[in-house]
Amino acid sequence: MTISHSAPHRFTGPPERAAWWPALSVAAIAGCGFALALYVFYPGVMTYDALYVYKAIAEGKVGDWQSPVMTALWALVDPIAPGPGSMFLLTAALYWLGFALVGIALARRTPWVGVVAVLLGFVPPAFMFLGSIWRDMLFASVWLCAAALVFAATEVRSALRIAAQAAALALVGFGVMLRPNALIAAPLLASYVLWPDRFAWKRTALAYVPAALILFGAMHVAYYDVLGAVRQHPQHSLFVFDLGGVTHFSKENQFPAAWSPAEQQRLVTDCYDPYLWDAYWTGRPCSFVMQRLENEQHIFGTPALSAAWRKALLAHPAAYLQHRAAFMGTFLLGSNFTIWTQDINDPGKLALPDSRAFAALVAVSNVLKPTLVFRVAFWLMLSAVICAAAWRRQDTGAPLVKGGNEFPPAAQDAAPSPARGGGLGRGRSGLREPDTTAGAFALAVAGSAVVYVLTYAIVGVAADFRYAYWAVPAALTSGAAVIAGWIAQRVRAVIPEAEQNSAVRNP
Numbered sequence: 001m002t003i004s005h006s007a008p009h010r011f012t013g014p015p016e017r018a019a020w021w022p023a024l025s026v027a028a029i030a031g032c033g034f035a036l037a038l039y040v041f042y043p044g045v046m047t048y049d050a051l052y053v054y055k056a057i058a059e060g061k062v063g064d065w066q067s068p069v070m071t072a073l074w075a076l077v078d079p080i081a082p083g084p085g086s087m088f089l090l091t092a093a094l095y096w097l098g099f100a101l102v103g104i105a106l107a108r109r110t111p112w113v114g115v116v117a118v119l120l121g122f123v124p125p126a127f128m129f130l131g132s133i134w135r136d137m138l139f140a141s142v143w144l145c146a147a148a149l150v151f152a153a154t155e156v157r158s159a160l161r162i163a164a165q166a167a168a169l170a171l172v173g174f175g176v177m178l179r180p181n182a183l184i185a186a187p188l189l190a191s192y193v194l195w196p197d198r199f200a201w202k203r204t205a206l207a208y209v210p211a212a213l214i215l216f217g218a219m220h221v222a223y224y225d226v227l228g229a230v231r232q233h234p235q236h237s238l239f240v241f242d243l244g245g246v247t248h249f250s251k252e253n254q255f256p257a258a259w260s261p262a263e264q265q266r267l268v269t270d271c272y273d274p275y276l277w278d279a280y281w282t283g284r285p286c287s288f289v290m291q292r293l294e295n296e297q298h299i300f301g302t303p304a305l306s307a308a309w310r311k312a313l314l315a316h317p318a319a320y321l322q323h324r325a326a327f328m329g330t331f332l333l334g335s336n337f338t339i340w341t342q343d344i345n346d347p348g349k350l351a352l353p354d355s356r357a358f359a360a361l362v363a364v365s366n367v368l369k370p371t372l373v374f375r376v377a378f379w380l381m382l383s384a385v386i387c388a389a390a391w392r393r394q395d396t397g398a399p400l401v402k403g404g405n406e407f408p409p410a411a412q413d414a415a416p417s418p419a420r421g422g423g424l425g426r427g428r429s430g431l432r433e434p435d436t437t438a439g440a441f442a443l444a445v446a447g448s449a450v451v452y453v454l455t456y457a458i459v460g461v462a463a464d465f466r467y468a469y470w471a472v473p474a475a476l477t478s479g480a481a482v483i484a485g486w487i488a489q490r491v492r493a494v495i496p497e498a499e500q501n502s503a504v505r506n507p
Helices: 021-041 048-059 068-080 084-107 111-122 135-152 158-178 180-184 186-194 201-226 235-250 261-269 288-296 303-315 317-333 356-368 376-393 409-414 437-459 471-491 497-505
Strands: 346-350
Touching: 021 084, 021 111, 021 356, 048 068, 048 084, 068 084, 068 158, 068 201, 084 111, 084 135, 084 437, 084 471, 111 471, 135 158, 135 186, 135 437, 135 471, 158 180, 158 186, 158 201, 180 186, 180 201, 180 437, 186 201, 186 437, 235 261, 235 288, 235 303, 235 317, 303 317, 317 376, 317 437, 346 356, 376 437, 376 471, 437 471
Parallel strands: none
Antiparallel strands: none
């Protein structure tokens, strides 16, 4: 039996041979990144969504339109720097901690790649969003930390590794509570947290539904039983958007209310905007839609609206698909809204007016916005390519090889495998194992980004770039992991013949 020499292997040397300087360099760069974020953004740029969440702290009453868990977290950290500063500090700290942990983990394999990995935190589409107080930035930083924590702990002793996995699982669940549509992608990340040594699709598939149900139940308990959130029916914004889309493409009004002939005509021809559902809420000339549904006839938030939605989809499936395709095309390919730059107290002014650094960042953002790096499709495709590359790096159970010839079974047994509790590097025989941990990290992180972005094809109601933000740090870090594995494979030393013979003689 002959195995191709391209089968993935672990890094070229044992952890004890790695110099300490790459990890120190990674930590220093991450510290500089955090300091730069403070210099550019502090105390953070408050958005209208964030203001809504923050006001709920003083009111003592939370709803489920925005995440009530974010409100509870903000109330907890707010004394650190009251206002946007506390949430900004938390988000920026989690962001740079995530990049630092990934960089340190990769530096054990290929030192300079670990340094490059943390430098990727400065990439504009990732760094530029740190100052905007949105749950999307917090969500992405939380999930990045969850995956990075486990990735960095794969080589530590069992007690610390178990603690890291427990913390990471909590962070995955917290991310779902921040962004409920992340529920579909979360099982991929949760599976990696539980089994970080190797990503197995069959195992992940078997755990997928139970994990999703557990996360959904935890979210429900946290929202309504623990925090007592008021039901504000955010899913009905999706119903309104879909009804508007089906109305537009079918040329038949699907909204369950009484409308004048002029309004009927407008609903069919003028109201629909594939960019966002606000055309029916705050936008003109069609704000009358939500006015009628919510304030006049009190249909919004009732079973009547959901029944109309189901009826419209069943009656006009082609129109629904056209609407969803129009939205997704806008989301993936459009030059959409990016970072928040307005002062919400005075929309005519730039946020952080005293910060020249922020003004310079806005200018750079305006230059980059028309380019590929601010297209959601770019990050979706990059994440998909990384998944494919990471899959090739995964161990498929093939025997260890040298020069195209398989080692005898005794030599294979001598090398510890992750499944038997073995660590990275060499076993008793000195044989190097296939490096599956970097591939598992990349598959889980990039794969969750792909699934997360694609959920908007069904549940998306607005096409801002921020909704796909998780795909940016996910692609950057998982791409670095794949590259580190590839380089380590290419430059690994050939296992000496004496080590082969020793492994055969001493199984």
